Amino acid sequence: MYRIPDQIFDQYNRAQVSTSMGLFAELNHAWVTIDNALYLWDYTHPNPQLIGFEEQPNSINMVKLARPRKGVFLPAVTHMLVISTTADVFLMGLACENTGGYKSVTIYQTGMSVPIRGLDINVIASSDSTGRIFFAGSSDNDVYELTYQQEERWFQGRCSKVNHTTKSFTAFAPQFNLRNKPTEFVEQMVVDDSRNLLYTLSSNSSIRVFHLRPDGSVNLTITKTAIDIYSNIGHIITSNETLNPRVKIVSISPIPAPEASRYHLMATTATGYRIYLSATGSYSWSATPNANNAPTSMQAQHVKTPPSDSPSDQVPQAAPVPGAPFHTTGPSKVSIHSLNPTSSAERFPPGYFFCFTQKDNSKQADTLFISTPDSGKLAIPRDPSTPIKPEETGIWLTLGSRAEAIGLYTPYDQGGPTSSGFGNELAVQFDKPAAEIAILTNTGVHIIRRRRLVDMFASLIRNSDGEDGLEDRVQTFIRIYGRSETIATALAVACGQGMEVSPDSRLSKINDPDVLEFARKVFIEKGGKPTINENAVTDGSVPAIDTVLPSPRHAGIALYTSRLLRSIWKTVIAQQGRTPAGGLSISPAVPTSTLLTIQRDLSALKDFFNTNRTFIEGLSGPDALSKVATKQEEVALQAEHRGLHSLVQLISHTIEGISFILVLFDDRAEDVIALLNEDARNRFLELTFEQLFATSKGHETAKELVKAIVNRNIAKGSNVETVAEALRRRCGTFCSPQDVIVFKGQELLKRATEAGPNSEVGRNLLNESLMLFQQVSESLPMDYLKPSIEQYTQNQFFAGAIQLALSVAADSDKANHALSWIMDGRPAEDPRKEAYDSRQQCYDLIYKVILAVDELSEQDSCDGPYSLIARRRAEAYDVITTSRDEVFLTSLYDWYLARGLSDRLLEIKSPFVATYLERKSTEDIFHADLLWKYYAQSDRFYDAAVVQLQLAKSPFKLTLNRRIEYLGQARANASVQSPDVGRAARQRLQHEVEELLDVSHVQDDLLQRLKDDPRLDNDRRADVLDTMNGGIMEISKMYNEYAAPGNYHDICLQIMYLANHRNASDITTTWQDLIEGVHEETLKNGTPLPYEAVIEKVRSLALRLRMSDVAFPVKTLLPMLERYRLEHQKNDGPPTWVVDLFLELQVEPEVLYTVLESLFYNDEVPFHGANRKFIGNDLAYLISRWFNETSRLGGAAFGSDVIAARVSEMLLLLQQSRLDKDVVQACRDMRVKLEQSFR
Structure with missing residues (x-):
């Protein structure tokens, strides 16, 4: 006091x-x-x-x-x-x-x-x-x-x-009191700003409601007499001696709109009853009346009774438990005199009730009754069907003197607007001061302080009667407030949150070791166990660990932590303003003193966990698994560990996050923010504490701020290592050891620039910075890498720039997901593409370095390989050439080709070039062409031939001539010896190429024939020609769909030859159709002579068919042509043109002789009778040619005596036949020569 x-x-x-x-x-x-x-x-x-x-x-x-x-x-x-x-x-x-x-x-x-x-x-x-x-x-x-x-x-x-x-005008009229009744006057007047209402209480207990309009007028909207009020509450509570219309109303208190929407005013009677009234509109509750919805009626909605008169139910001043509850509404008909007479009463949010009574007959001292809502009980989850009882705790105080006035010394602070009701005192007990009410008496000012639940718990421990009594109190506490709330409260006490009033009326923290130890014991032993939801596990759709309900201990930790962070969690970190001079100012949105308090409390919580980790189930580590008896217990414990570990991590991150904010605002935050880009600056100004502590967005923004802080110190010339080390110690999450190394590298890079890139000191500093950056290449972000590469390039440290970019790219994808993505054909919707894109950002920086070094080389005026620029260029390209990063080389070669530098690619002596082109050759013709050129240039002719063969067979859109060209080049390359390729392999390749080349030539012939064929329908011509001028076709399809239906007999014969078709009947028929077709076509055209056209056709086919015994059967063709000459060309051309044709085709004379001999002896149609002489003449001519040929070579006539004897007999027979005289004479002369050769 x-x-x-x-x-x-x-x-x-x-x-x-x-x-x-x-x-x-x-x-x-x-x-x-x-x-x-x-x-x-x-x-x-x-x-x-x-x-x-x-x-x-x-x-x-x-x-x-x-x-x-x-x-x-x-x-x-x-x-x-x-x-x-x-x-x-x-x-x-x-x-x-x-x-x-x-x-x-x-x-x-x-x-x-x-x-x-x-x-x-x-x-x-x-x-x-x-x-x-x-x-x-x-x-x-x-x-x-x-x-x-x-x-x-x-x-x-x-x-x-x-x-x-x-x-x-009535103010001046005389007033007469005919009945001599007491004048009614105003005893109390209160304003409700939340609803724009003014309430008055008269000496007759009438309540009036005035609506305060925005225009300044005041309208009386409701007058509620005492009789009306007591009549309204008849359905709530029965009238009795202490509650009836004769009982005066001594006080009214408004209930603000944020606190309640249904109740607007509380009236207190002279006997201590509290009547809650509502001022409503015509159709609905009016929580915030305005000019358009002024209240029109007032109704009593609820009544709270005084505490019972029974001494056993009185709340003692020093309650052994946090407070004795009593229900303040009931249908009891018994009069309650505990607060009679009540001289005055006052209500303060969120429901603190102060009632002054005069129990002293001398009226020299007042007794004060205080009741408060028990928000802890109200917050316990209940069955929705069970009505919420208005739980209150009460206490009596003897003031020892008469009360003169009461007022709010420290008002209750809701802590900002919430969507979950009003008056949650438990939520704000750690971050807002407890409510305090001042009471003035004629001896002094009493301060009544609202005791927090944590203070009650600490007092319960301190004032307990032994271990057993304390255990009973704890169980009572759990029963009243729930296990989670009890654990949260015990944890708060153990962390030093408990407070008490010292003998000199000052607040002090409770640091009694016995109190703290018992609170620790309650937290550890009463925390409960996690439970697994067996019903959710049965279907297997959810992992068992995700169905575990954490223990009340986990809920208590989360509850306590959330209450510590509640006031700042959704608040932005910084607020923007203007200085008096008009400049930008950045200030903390939350006072640093508040942040320090929160950090201190969180640090105490973290220290508690570190000290008691081995005793807390879920934090004690793997040893706890040895104590489980079932698989379900093991899963539950694992889930508990996961939840508790996450909470501990959040607490650590939050402590460091607050340290980081304090570091940021220790100096001029405006200068740091100015170094951020606009996007990062806007993100920081919108950043909340929640995002900073618990999201990747906040972490990334903090990283950018750390970089800005260090860059500012670099610009100021400060020792970066000292600054970075200080940041790492205070907020290691945002400034890791890797960040410190980066900052050191940046400082060395800055010093190298100042020393000069061509000085020895400068080059040494550049190399040292490169080594530092490479140490942290795995975690070096792009916003550090890019400026470092740019500075290296400006300092002509090209090789180092490329090495750093390659290191960062490789370390960012150690599993080589990017390469596997490339190998799999670069699928679009694939998570591995993200790894490739990340590496590509590094490679893009390398390309800029290459462009810079090339441009510098072009400007170099010094010739020769020993100029400084030339040496720098050679160093850079040496790094590129010796790189084993296949993803980089693939990207580099793509970049070369995109810039039209294919010659540079062919000049590279690296096995990755071939690998790259092999992979790309399946995608387009351009890369495939480069591949065989690269092979040929590298003397790998066999591989070049293989690629060319594949190109000829590929589905690429190539013309037939282009395919034939590839096959020709493949045949040439396959014939050249290649290292490490055996003869058999080359021969197999040559054979395949030759076969395909023959087919392609036939297809080309067919294509040309189709182009000139007028029979081809115009509607189909384009499709047919496109098909024929595309990929090399199967010979069966070529024959069945085009050659045979088109009567292209010569092409059919070629196809039969290539297909090794041995059906003599088909071949004979085709030859016969061919000769007839050529004859008819020649007759139709008029030139040349038919026999000449036949000779030319047979001669060309003989070469194409390679004189095949199957496709070019002489034994069939010779009689066929003899018959053709006899039937169609009897008097045209030389009489021996058939024999001359075959001899020109280098058919053996013996073969021709045998066929003609057979025709002569058989005497078959049409070579019988007079027509037999045609065969005889050809025999005589053949024998003469044959004899002259063998004689010229100097060997035996006709090759052997046996054949010579056989020929001699034939000559004799020819002499006896009816041949022309000159032929008979020639035969006679030939026999003479033959006989002479026998001698």
């Missing part, structure tokens, strides 16, 4: 007319009026200064603290004093400042007053939101408003009063 200063009593003793006292609790000041003087003092100050106002002559009736309307006074005037005297009501300005932890006030004269002669003003109310002031007196029941403004206006002074209840 703060005692009243002695100087107040000194002034009090001089009082002559009247005295009164009151509180300005929000300013820590109390006041007293003594006659015409007003005195104020800070009751919290040990030696307060008395501030007096004695400059007016009239006795003071009432003093009220009010908020001024905006714009009327200077900004320094934060409050007003509304003072009513016997003559007037006037306003005084009040300025308040914090000085040395205490509040000092200064009073200013305003010159604003209104006369109130005849009015005894003792009730004043004001609106904090609008600054409007209302007052009333004991002489009537009218409500007045004191209007004030900054300047005077026409017919309106700076201050005036308005009567809102009595019309202006």
Whole structure:
């Protein structure tokens, strides 16, 4: 209790007319009026200064603290004093400042007053939101408003009063009290700013509701008499001795809209009953009345009874448990006198009820009853069908003196708007100060502090009666508040959150080792166990570990952690503003003192876990698995470990995150933010603490800020290693050891630039920075890599730039997913593509380096390989050439070809070129051409031939001539010896090429024939020609679909030859059709002579058919042509043209002789009778040619004596036949020569 200063009593003793006292609790000041003087003092100050106002002559009736309307006074005037005297009501300005932890006030004269002669003003109310002031007196029941403004206006002074209840003309009419009844007057007046309502309570217990309109008018909308009110509650509670219309209503308290939508006003009776009323509109509840929905009726909705009269149910002042509950609504017909008589009552959010009763017959001391809602019980999940009971805890206090005033010393802080109700005191018990209410008595100021649940638990431990009694209290606590809430509370106490009031009335933390140890024991032993949902596991759709319900211990940790972070979790980290000079300013959205407090509490929690890890099930590590008995217990324990480990990680990240924010704002944050790009800057200004602590977005933004902080220190010339090491120690999550290495590398790179790239010191620094960067290449982000590569390029450190980019690319994809993606044909929707894209970003930087070094080489004026630029270029290309990164080489070769540098690709001596082109050759003709050229240039002719063969057979859109060209080149390359390729392999390849080449030539012939064939329908011509001029066709398809139907007999014969078709009948028929077709076509065309066309056709086919015995059967063709000559060309051309044709084709004379001999002897149609001489003439001519040929060679006639004898017999037979005379003579002469050769 703060005692009243002695100087107040000194002034009090001089009082002559009247005295009164009151509180300005929000300013820590109390006041007293003594006659015409007003005195104020800070009751919290040990030696307060008395501030007096004695400059007016009239006795003071009432003093009220009010908020001024905006714009009327200077900004320094934060409050007003509304003072009513016997003559007037006037306003005084009040300025308040914090000085040395205490509040000092200064009073200013305003010159604003209104006369109130005849009015005894003792009730004043004001609106904090609008600054409007209302007052009333004991002489009537009218409500007045004191209007004030900054300047005077026409017919309106700076201050005036308005009567809102009595019309202006009736105010002057005489009033007569014929029944001699007491005059009704206003006893209390309160404003509800949340609903724009003014409530008044009269001496007759009538309640009036006024609607405060935005235009300044005040409308009386509801008048509720005491009889109406008691009539309304008849259906709620039965009337009795202490609750009936004769019982006076002594107090009213508004219930703000954020706190309740159904209840608007609480009225307290003289017997301590609380009646809750609602002011509603015509059709619906009106939580926020305005000009359009003023309330039209008021109904009593609920009644709370006083505590029972039974002594056993009274709540003792030092309750052994956190509070004894009592139900305050019931249908009991029994009168309750516990709060009778009630002199006054007050309600404060979120439901604190203070009731002053006078149990002392001398009326020298008041007894105070306090009840508060038990939010812990209300928060416990219940069955939806069970109605929520209005649980409250209560306590009696004997003040020892008479209460004069009550006010909010520290109001309850909801902690911002929420969507889950109002009054959750448990949620804000760690980050908001506990509510405190000041009570002024005639001896001093009492401060009543709301005890938090954590303080109750700590007190329960401290005041317990032995171990057994404490165990029972804990079980009671669990039964009342639930196990999770109990665990959260025990954890808070164990972490030092418990507080108590010291003997000198100061708050201090509870650090008693016994209290902390027992709280630790409760947390560890009462935490419960995780449970697995067996029903969810049966179908197998969900992994068993995901069906585990964590233990209450896990829920308690999460609950406590969330309450520590609640106030900042959804808050942005920084807020943007402007300096007085118009510049940009960045300041923390949450005070750093708040962040430090949260960090301290989280650190205590982290230390608790580190100290007790081995005792906490779920954090004790793998050893705990040895204690499980079933598989289900093992799965549950694993899930518990996963959940607890995640919470511990979150706590660690949050501690480091707060450290990072503090580091950021330790210096000028504006300079750091200015180094970010616009996108990163906007992301930071929108970043919340939740995102920073728990999302990858926040982590990435923090990384960018760390980089900006270091870059700023580099620019300032600070030691980067010192700065980075400090960052790593305070917030290692955001500045890892790898980051420190990066920063060192950046510093070395900066120093190398300053030293000069061509100096020895500069080159050494560049190499040192490269080694540092390569140490962390696995985690080097692109925003560090890119500027480093650019600086290397500017310093002509091309080889180092390429090495660094290659290291980062390779380490970013150690599993080589990018290469496997390339090998699989680069599927579009494949997660491995992300790895390739990441590596490609590094390769793009290398290409820029290549362009830079090439451009520099072109500008180099020094010739020869020993110039500095030439050496730099050679170093760079040596890194590229010796690289074993196949993904890079693939990308590089793609880049070469995209820029038209195919010659450079062919010049590279690397096995990866062939691998690259082999992979690409299946995609397009361009790469396939490069592949065989690369093979040929590398003397790998066999491989070149294989590629060319594949091209000829490929599905690429190639013309037939192009395919024939590839086959010809393949035949040439296959005939050349290649290293490591055997003869047999080359021969097999040659054979395949030759066969395909023959087929392609036949197809080409067929194509040309189809082009010239007028029989081909125009509708089909384009398709047919495209088909024939495309891929090499199967010979069976070529024969069946084109050659045979088109009667292209010569092509059919070629196809039969290539297909090794041995059906003599088919071949003979085709030859016969061919000769007839050629003859008819020649006759049709007129030129040349038919026999000449036949000779040419046979001669060309003989070469194409390679004189095959099957496809070019001489034994069949010779008689066929002899018959043709006899039947169609008897008198045309040389008589021996048939024999000459075959001899020209180098058919053996013996073969021809045998066929002609057979024809001559058989004497068959058409070579019989006179036509037999045609065969005889050809025999004679053949024998003559044959003899001359063998004689010229110097061997035996006709090759052997046997054949010669046989020929001699034939010559004799020819002489005896009826041949032409010259032929007979020739035969005779030949026989003579033959006989001479025998001698």
